[in-house]
Amino acid sequence: MAIKKKRYALVIDSRKCINCKACVVACKAENKVPVGNFRNRINEERKGEYPKLSINFEPEQCHHCADPSCVRVCPTGASWQRKDGIVLVNYDECIGCRYCMVACPYDARYFNEEEGVVDKCTFCSHRVDKGDIPACVETCPSKVRVFGDLEDPTARIHELLSTRRYRVKEPQTGNGPQLYYLL
Amino acid sequence: MGTIRMDRRLFLKSAGATAGAVAATQVGCLRYFKKGRSSAAETKEIPTTCELCPNKCSAIAVVEGGFVKKLNPNPENPKSRDMLCARGNAAIKQVYDPDRIKQPMIRVGARGEGKWKPVSWDEAFDFAAKKLSEVKDKYGPQGTLWSSTEGFQEVFFKNLGLAFGSPNIVRHPTLCLASVNLAYSATFGTVPSFDLLNSKFVIMSGANRFESIITPDTMDLIGGVMERKAKLVYLDPRFTVTAAKADEWYPIKPGSDLAFILAMIHVIIKENRHSKDFVASYTTGFDQLAEHVKQYTPEWAEKETEIPAADIVRIAREFADAGARALYYAGRRSSWYQNDFQMRRAQAILNAIVGNWDQMGGMVPNAKLPKGEFLFMPWDEPKAPRVDEIDTAFPLAAKGDGVYLKLRENVLSGKPYPVKGWMVYKQDPMNSLPDQSKTMKMIEQMDFIGVIDVQMSDMAWYADVVFPESAYLERTDPVEVMPGIWPAVVYRQQVVKPIHDTKPNLEIVQGLAKRLGLGDYFDYTIDQWVEAEFKDLPIPMAAEHMKKHGVWAASGQPSYGKTLNPDHRFVTKSGKIELFSDRLQEAGHDPLPVYTAQPQPRNDQFRLILGRVGYFTHANQSNNVWLHEFMKENDLWINPKPAERLGIRDGSYVTVSSSVGSVKLKARVTEEIRPDCVFMLHGFGKKSKMQSLVYNVGASDAVILETAWDKVSGNAAFHETFVKVANA
Numbered sequence: 001m002a003i004k005k006k007r008y009a010l011v012i013d014s015r016k017c018i019n020c021k022a023c024v025v026a027c028k029a030e031n032k033v034p035v036g037n038f039r040n041r042i043n044e045e046r047k048g049e050y051p052k053l054s055i056n057f058e059p060e061q062c063h064h065c066a067d068p069s070c071v072r073v074c075p076t077g078a079s080w081q082r083k084d085g086i087v088l089v090n091y092d093e094c095i096g097c098r099y100c101m102v103a104c105p106y107d108a109r110y111f112n113e114e115e116g117v118v119d120k121c122t123f124c125s126h127r128v129d130k131g132d133i134p135a136c137v138e139t140c141p142s143k144v145r146v147f148g149d150l151e152d153p154t155a156r157i158h159e160l161l162s163t164r165r166y167r168v169k170e171p172q173t174g175n176g177p178q179l180y181y182l183l
Numbered sequence: 184m185g186t187i188r189m190d191r192r193l194f195l196k197s198a199g200a201t202a203g204a205v206a207a208t209q210v211g212c213l214r215y216f217k218k219g220r221s222s223a224a225e226t227k228e229i230p231t232t233c234e235l236c237p238n239k240c241s242a243i244a245v246v247e248g249g250f251v252k253k254l255n256p257n258p259e260n261p262k263s264r265d266m267l268c269a270r271g272n273a274a275i276k277q278v279y280d281p282d283r284i285k286q287p288m289i290r291v292g293a294r295g296e297g298k299w300k301p302v303s304w305d306e307a308f309d310f311a312a313k314k315l316s317e318v319k320d321k322y323g324p325q326g327t328l329w330s331s332t333e334g335f336q337e338v339f340f341k342n343l344g345l346a347f348g349s350p351n352i353v354r355h356p357t358l359c360l361a362s363v364n365l366a367y368s369a370t371f372g373t374v375p376s377f378d379l380l381n382s383k384f385v386i387m388s389g390a391n392r393f394e395s396i397i398t399p400d401t402m403d404l405i406g407g408v409m410e411r412k413a414k415l416v417y418l419d420p421r422f423t424v425t426a427a428k429a430d431e432w433y434p435i436k437p438g439s440d441l442a443f444i445l446a447m448i449h450v451i452i453k454e455n456r457h458s459k460d461f462v463a464s465y466t467t468g469f470d471q472l473a474e475h476v477k478q479y480t481p482e483w484a485e486k487e488t489e490i491p492a493a494d495i496v497r498i499a500r501e502f503a504d505a506g507a508r509a510l511y512y513a514g515r516r517s518s519w520y521q522n523d524f525q526m527r528r529a530q531a532i533l534n535a536i537v538g539n540w541d542q543m544g545g546m547v548p549n550a551k552l553p554k555g556e557f558l559f560m561p562w563d564e565p566k567a568p569r570v571d572e573i574d575t576a577f578p579l580a581a582k583g584d585g586v587y588l589k590l591r592e593n594v595l596s597g598k599p600y601p602v603k604g605w606m607v608y609k610q611d612p613m614n615s616l617p618d619q620s621k622t623m624k625m626i627e628q629m630d631f632i633g634v635i636d637v638q639m640s641d642m643a644w645y646a647d648v649v650f651p652e653s654a655y656l657e658r659t660d661p662v663e664v665m666p667g668i669w670p671a672v673v674y675r676q677q678v679v680k681p682i683h684d685t686k687p688n689l690e691i692v693q694g695l696a697k698r699l700g701l702g703d704y705f706d707y708t709i710d711q712w713v714e715a716e717f718k719d720l721p722i723p724m725a726a727e728h729m730k731k732h733g734v735w736a737a738s739g740q741p742s743y744g745k746t747l748n749p750d751h752r753f754v755t756k757s758g759k760i761e762l763f764s765d766r767l768q769e770a771g772h773d774p775l776p777v778y779t780a781q782p783q784p785r786n787d788q789f790r791l792i793l794g795r796v797g798y799f800t801h802a803n804q805s806n807n808v809w810l811h812e813f814m815k816e817n818d819l820w821i822n823p824k825p826a827e828r829l830g831i832r833d834g835s836y837v838t839v840s841s842s843v844g845s846v847k848l849k850a851r852v853t854e855e856i857r858p859d860c861v862f863m864l865h866g867f868g869k870k871s872k873m874q875s876l877v878y879n880v881g882a883s884d885a886v887i888l889e890t891a892w893d894k895v896s897g898n899a900a901f902h903e904t905f906v907k908v909a910n911a
Contacts, residue, residue: 021798026267
């Protein structure tokens with residue numbers, strides 16, 4: 001029996017984001033992220049002059065790129081990619097040189113002072129491997145994020161990416177980011 | 184709340200009920216943080232109910248080695264759906280907060296000096312009982328005040344005050360939504376829910392639903408608006424997240440919402456767009472209403488509100504066209520002006536005439552679920568009248584809740600009688616009441632103050648004795664029925680054992696009751712109480728179900744239209760929906776909402792307005808380390824035009840002064856507010872050093888807010904303060 005290929009990705013409907021920070025705190029608890037560090041964030045764009053104004057929120061985290069520059073630059077192989085696309089850090093091999101932090105086009109990584117290693121979003125691989133969805137996806141009040149397997153034609157993200165317009169951030173880097181922002 | 188008047192109760196000694204098993208065990212684990220490696224400790228998942236705000240969302244606590252590791256949303260709750268907000272997620276840090284009160288403490292220095300002696304529970308109880316008895320001997324039981332904020336264990340505290348013989352129980356509604364409740368009750372005989380999931384046209388005055396999170400309204404509305412199922416028109420002097428997401432935002436002149444609503448009613452009736460069948464069958468007073476609103480033309484309202492008349496006409500037409508699926512959303516926000524009741528009533532009337540009552544996408548009377556009751560020994564009703572004189576000053580207000588600001592005035596004046604003992608549960612009057620200097624005077628004139636709280640609030644900081652309550656994750660609470668479009672029952676069970684020497688409120692109440700000779704009235708355990716409540720729930724194997732799931736909801740779709748038959752009698756004087764209210768007229772109030780222009784700030788003044796962000800609700804949440812990360816200091820929003828005139832730069836410190844006080848905080852020069860208003864967030868500038876993250880950081884709005892209340896409900900009016908701003 002052939003092993004079914006998987007490719008995890010995240011579709012983000014930013015318009016539904018109300019900047020409530022539920023995803024940020026859920027991630028903090030789930031992944032024991034130190035105070036002062038964040039694995040995900042909500043970018044804000046505020047513009048205009050009173051009373052013609054707009055605010056746009058854009059959740060962001062590791063893009064789990066198809067060809068991640070962080071993995072390419074890692075001198076020890078600590079930054080690595082699973083077959084299902086999830087990019088991880090092997091803490092035992094990380095020497096804390098932070099090349100990967102510089103190489104990441106999305107500023108998605110941080111240095112964990114307590115542990116002396118670089119850390120980042122794991123798509124909650126420990127939850128995903130049990131069949132759950134990432135904590136940020138689950139807790140979101142307005143269901144901004146949709147997580148799923150691009151190889152699964154029945155997945156909701158498959159439908160969204162087939163029927164909706166979207167963009168990815170910094171496509172010119174050639175990293176092949178896997179966070180898809182609906183337009 | 185969940186109590187029935189005690190004189191109808193039977194006396195039943197706690198017999199038969201067995202203690203329910205606590206669902207969690209403690210396993211020793213010194214290091215709960217071990218990066219990247221799975222813990223060998225046992226993992227359990229225990230359903231419970233969040234307490235960080237009043238929404239009562241269902242959560243599943245993941246407990247590892249006796250520590251709460253994570254709180255996941257529980258999708259079985261139809262009110263919280265399948266979400267948990269930032270506050271809910273951060274509840275873990277309420278338990279493991281180094282600032283927590285770790286044992287009972289008695290003050291040894293001056294009040295507010297922060298000198299405490301850790302004492303045993305016996306010592307704390309003895310001390311408080313002695314002091315309360317001294318007050319009682321001198322001033323009678325009415326000389327004590329029992330104030331509390333909404334919570335599942337509030338009932339025990341309130342009952343202790345009543346059993347002690349004090350009529351002076353004051354709860355939070357007049358700092359919250361009493362004016363809304365009273366206005367809808369006066370019109371419909373009940374306070375309905377708003378079916379935002381199915382609504383097509385929503386108008387919201389200031390109820391900043393995308394930052395002031397209410398479940399399921401916030402989720403239903405963002406889904407509806409973003410998927411283009413609903414249109415949202417939003418009025419607010421500030422460009423909030425709700426304003427940013429709305430289809431139309433109007434920075435309405437503060438205090439003029441009533442003019443906007445009356446003009447809408449004017450247009451709808453003039454153009455004959457109201458629901459004639461509904462008005463004829465279910466309402467009374469339409470002709471008087473039609474006559475009354477003739478004066479309120481859109482052109483007149485434009486001058487009052489600064490919203491163009493053409494837009495008012497168009498919005499009124501769109502609203503009437505959406506008919507049963509149009510909603511003027513009441514919100515759940517503190518009142519703003521002294522006419523707040525009448526403004527809310529105008530909303531209710533507008534809703535009524537388009538026929539959205541009991542309709543899908545409209546206003547829906549709440550479905551309820553039965554719940555059992557524990558029958559405890561009844562006590563004699565307190566004999567003295569209430570110190571807030573609610574019967575004469577606010578005859579329509581909810582008697583059991585009291586009227587907070589009038590009460591404070593009367594306590595300060597000592598009339599009609601002195602109040603010298605103050606017990607506080609789970610509330611921080613220092614920050615939740617306007618005009619902190621008055622609250623401080625009230626504190627100063629008390630012979631005794633006792634506070635029960637999870638953390639050292641500013642109120643607790645000024646107390647004589649502090650009783651540390653266990654955090655919600657450390658205790659089991661009474662069962663709560665949540666009426667609504669999707670009614671549900673929720674249960675909060677203990678997830679971990681208390682990590683400090685704390686007790687659940689019931690046990691604190693019992694400790695005091697025993698020493699006050701009132702022990703018999705509280706002779707039961709929380710498990711007996713909960714077992715009795717489980718009994719009448721419409722759930723097979725209720726106890727087992729609630730312990731396993733934490734929540735139960737009626738299955739199937741909501742049933743709309745149950746009250747829509749001509750024989751239905753609304754709980755009003757006429758039995759109909761009252762557009763014109765005789766009852767209001769008899770009580771000396773306007774039977775139809777009458778507009779009077781509110782005072783506006785002079786050129787050198789600003790109106791101080793309040794609001795929320797999604798990650799703080801109550802003043803105590805700014806000291807939660809996981810929430811504090813998002814905002815370490817509050818600031819003053821000020822428009823660039825006046826800022827330039829005053830030479831105020833973004834990020835510089837300014838002094839904000841009203842007639843009652845002055846604070847210093849950073850300026851945020853932003854386009855996102857009207858030039859005649861300034862805004863600051865609640866929950867900073869703490870006086871308690873055991874709120875270490877926000878002690879003396881930023882400023883407390885309570886210091887500069889002036890005392891004002893809505894004339895009908897007595898609800899605190901929080902937008903009546905004018906301030907001056909200058910570089911500090």
